[in-house]
Amino acid sequence: MRAYLRKAWLIAWKDLVSEWRSREVFSIMAVFALLTILIFNFALELSSVNRVEVAPGLLWVTFIFAGLLGVNRSFTREQEQGNLAGLMMVPVDRSAIYLGKLMGNLAFIVSVEAVTLPLFAALFNISVPVWPLLVPLLLGTLGFAIIGTVFAAISVNTRLRDVLLPVLVLPIFVPVVIAAVKASSTVFARRSLLEEARHWIGLLVTFDVLFFTLAVLLFDVILEE
Amino acid sequence: MTLPPLIEVEDLHKNYGLRRALRGIHMRVAQGEWVTLFGPNGAGKTTLIHIIATLVRPSRGTVRLQGHPLTGDWTEARRHIGLVSHRSFLYPDLTAAENLRLYAHLYDVSSPEARIRALAERVGLAKRLHDPVRTFSRGMVQRLTIARALIHDPQILLLDEPYTGLDAGAVAWLTRLLGQMAREGHTILMATHNVEQGLALCDRAIILHRGRLVFESSRQALSPDEWQAVYRAYVEEPA
Numbered sequence: 001m002r003a004y005l006r007k008a009w010l011i012a013w014k015d016l017v018s019e020w021r022s023r024e025v026f027s028i029m030a031v032f033a034l035l036t037i038l039i040f041n042f043a044l045e046l047s048s049v050n051r052v053e054v055a056p057g058l059l060w061v062t063f064i065f066a067g068l069l070g071v072n073r074s075f076t077r078e079q080e081q082g083n084l085a086g087l088m089m090v091p092v093d094r095s096a097i098y099l100g101k102l103m104g105n106l107a108f109i110v111s112v113e114a115v116t117l118p119l120f121a122a123l124f125n126i127s128v129p130v131w132p133l134l135v136p137l138l139l140g141t142l143g144f145a146i147i148g149t150v151f152a153a154i155s156v157n158t159r160l161r162d163v164l165l166p167v168l169v170l171p172i173f174v175p176v177v178i179a180a181v182k183a184s185s186t187v188f189a190r191r192s193l194l195e196e197a198r199h200w201i202g203l204l205v206t207f208d209v210l211f212f213t214l215a216v217l218l219f220d221v222i223l224e225e
Numbered sequence: 226m227t228l229p230p231l232i233e234v235e236d237l238h239k240n241y242g243l244r245r246a247l248r249g250i251h252m253r254v255a256q257g258e259w260v261t262l263f264g265p266n267g268a269g270k271t272t273l274i275h276i277i278a279t280l281v282r283p284s285r286g287t288v289r290l291q292g293h294p295l296t297g298d299w300t301e302a303r304r305h306i307g308l309v310s311h312r313s314f315l316y317p318d319l320t321a322a323e324n325l326r327l328y329a330h331l332y333d334v335s336s337p338e339a340r341i342r343a344l345a346e347r348v349g350l351a352k353r354l355h356d357p358v359r360t361f362s363r364g365m366v367q368r369l370t371i372a373r374a375l376i377h378d379p380q381i382l383l384l385d386e387p388y389t390g391l392d393a394g395a396v397a398w399l400t401r402l403l404g405q406m407a408r409e410g411h412t413i414l415m416a417t418h419n420v421e422q423g424l425a426l427c428d429r430a431i432i433l434h435r436g437r438l439v440f441e442s443s444r445q446a447l448s449p450d451e452w453q454a455v456y457r458a459y460v461e462e463p464a
Contacts, residue, residue, distance in 0.1 A: 007331055014327050018318040021357075082312025085280055086373075090331040091303040224282060 007092045011100025015074065016107060025073045025108055033066035033116040041123045055126055056184035060177055062120070063113055064144060064170075070108045071148035072165045074101055075156040084156075088223060098149060098219040105152075106145040113137065132187045136197075139204035140180030146208060147173055150215045153222050172211075179203040229292035231256045231381065231412045232277060237286035239272050239436075246272040248436040250286070256380075259413040261423040264433035265460050270416035271311075273433070274385045277414065278308045290381070304332065307379035309387045313370040317359035321350055321369050324358060325376055332377035344372040348402070364395035371402065382406060384415040388422050400425055420456050424449055432459050 019025055040058050078084045087097050121128045148169055155164040179200040186197040193201065232254040239247040247269045254260050262270045275281040277288055279299040288295045290302050308314075315324045322341060329337035345351040348368040358366065367387070374382065384403070388396050404426050407413055417423040423430060424444055430452070432440040439459045447455065 003333065010327060010330055014316055014319060014323075017323070018316055021318040081315075081317065082310070083314050083316065085275075085308075085310065085312065086314025086328075087331075088280055089278060089303050089306065089308060090328075091300050091333070092331070093300060 004092060004096050005099075007090065008096040008099035008103065011087065011097055012103035012107070015101070015104035018077075019104075019108065024077070025070050026111060028073070029066045029070045029108060029112045030115050032069055033062050033112050034119060036062045036065065037116065037120050037123060046124065051124060051126060052188045053185065055120075055124055056181045056188055058124075059117075059120055059184065060140065060181050062116060063109070063141065064173070064177065066112050066116070067105075067109045067141070067144050067148060068166050068169065070112070071105045071145065071152045072155075072162065074105050074108075074149070075152040076161065079156045084223070094220040094223055095216040097223070098153070098215055101153075102145055102149045102215075105149050106142065109141050109145060110138075113141065126188070129187055129190060132193050133184060135193060135201060136180050136183035136187065136204065139201065139208060140176055140183075143176040143180075143204060143208045143211065144169075144173060146211045146215055147176075150211075150219070150222065153219070176204060176207050179207070229289070230254060231258075231291055232414065233287075233289040233292070234273070234277070235287045235289075237273070237276065237288065238284045239269075239276060239281065240284045245436050247276075247283070250433075250436075250438050252431065252438065252441075254412060254414055257407075257410045257412055258429065259407045259415070259427045261427040261430045262414065262416040262433055263418065263420060263423055263430060263456055264416070265418055267435070268418075268433040268460075269436040270418075270433055271385055272436075274308070274310075274383050274414065274416050277381075278306055278383050279303055280308075304377060305380045306383060307374035307377070307381070308383045308385070309370055309374045310385045311389060313358075313366050314373060315358050315366065315369060318357060320355050320357050321345070321361075322354040324369065325372060328373050328376045334377055340376060340378075344375060348372045349398075363390050364392065364398075367391055367395065367399065371399070375406075380412060382411050382413045384413065384417075386417055387415065388417065388419065396422065420453050421449070424452055432456060434459050 046054055088094060117128060151165055151168040155161040155168060158164055183193065183197040183200040183204070186193055230253040234250055234252040237247050237250040250273060262273065264270045272281065276283050279295060279302055290305060295302055319327065325341045325344065326337055329340060334340050345354050348371055350365065350368055350372070353365065358369065361369065387399060391399065403413065407426060415423065415427070427444050429443050431438055440455060
């Protein structure tokens with residue numbers, strides 16, 4: 001198990017180091033997220049009353065579309081360089097490749113969220129309760145990365161990979177979006193997450209555990225097909 | 226007692242949808258033998274190499290390594306196989322040393338740093354170990370690719386068109402290196418459509434055409450001109 005996790009970490013490490021040196025994926029994701037927030041800010045005339053109700057939805061739409069760019073690129077780059085076969089030949093269960101890619105994608109998306117959130121709060125003039133928001137934010141982001149990484153691996157060998165990924169991911173991701181937005185709304189409204197959004201948090205945890213298990217079990221077949 | 230062949234392929238078929246890439250291949254490669262696979266584009270050379278490399282599962286048939294069938298979990302078999310493909314499997318933003326270190330750790334190589342230094346010396350890249358791969362020429366990338374494929378000291382070396390894109394000097398260097406590896410006892414299976422390069426060092430050659438093994442002979446049995454004539458005859462005639 002230790003060797004398995006070490007190899008998964010090595011795969012994530014090379015993605016993070018490559019990204020640190022090229023700044024290819026992060027810069028695209030961050031610029032896209034910031035532009036989306038700017039557009040929302042100018043396009044929507046939000047009052048102080050409805051701002052808190054609308055903000056969580058806008059925030060998650062921004063994160064999801066920026067995240068789609070990142071997860072798509074993680075496998076596209078591997079495929080363009082022809083390196084996926086090199087990883088597939090490594091003597092380890094191929095789910096380690098999935099776990100490594102998932103860790104890398106999660107790191108990229110969380111980094112973009114960390115950059116975007118303060119700007120979002122400033123532009124929409126909202127005081128964001130950061131610590132409680134971390135719960136739905138991390139669980140929702142993890143669910144997105146779990147699904148996005150699987151479907152990026154599926155779509156990478158198709159001619160329409162750039163447009164196919166959102167079409168594949170978003171329908172499955174709908175329950176997570178709803179749960180994450182509802183739980184985030186509770187936080188933005190400064191109500192208790194545990195008392196009023198427990199079932200949404202439960203849905204997020206269930207989704208993450210279920211789809212992570214399925215992804216680990218099926219990734220070998222997905223890669224070969 | 227006779228040892229089983231290192232690689233044994235029996236009635237191997239591979240279909241991609243309606244396209245039949247391999248149609249009933251039978252082949253044996255002995256320990257320490259160098260076998261070259263000839264064939265034009267689409268003959269099935271890469272598919273056969275990818276199946277033996279455990280990258281693709283066959284539609285039907287069996288592959289055995291040292292008598293053990295490649296079924297179910299192929300993880301352990303991968304420790305004995307090194308692949309030099311059309312692609313380098315290298316990461317351009319990492320340095321040569323980082324790329325080799327990555328694969329050394331992924332293959333659980335003991336003393337990875339010593340192995341990296343030894344291989345870098347062998348492929349003539351010791352002075353460029355700490356440079357990013359994206360700054361390398363095609364010839365240097367191919368040298369590093371060979372080092373990457375040898376990092377775990379595999380018994381079996383699979384070479385898929387290893388001379389592609391190399392200039393004359395690099396071709397001569399690679400031929401010398403592969404000759405050394407064959408003398409050290411590595412079992413080599415090389416796919417190429419270049420008869421001259423393929424015959425340079427092999428013990429035996431096989432011609433694949435449209436997914437079928439159509440001709441097989443030891444290298445010495447025919448002169449280079451006869452090999453060229455046989456190759457043209459099979460490849461230019463419908464199989």
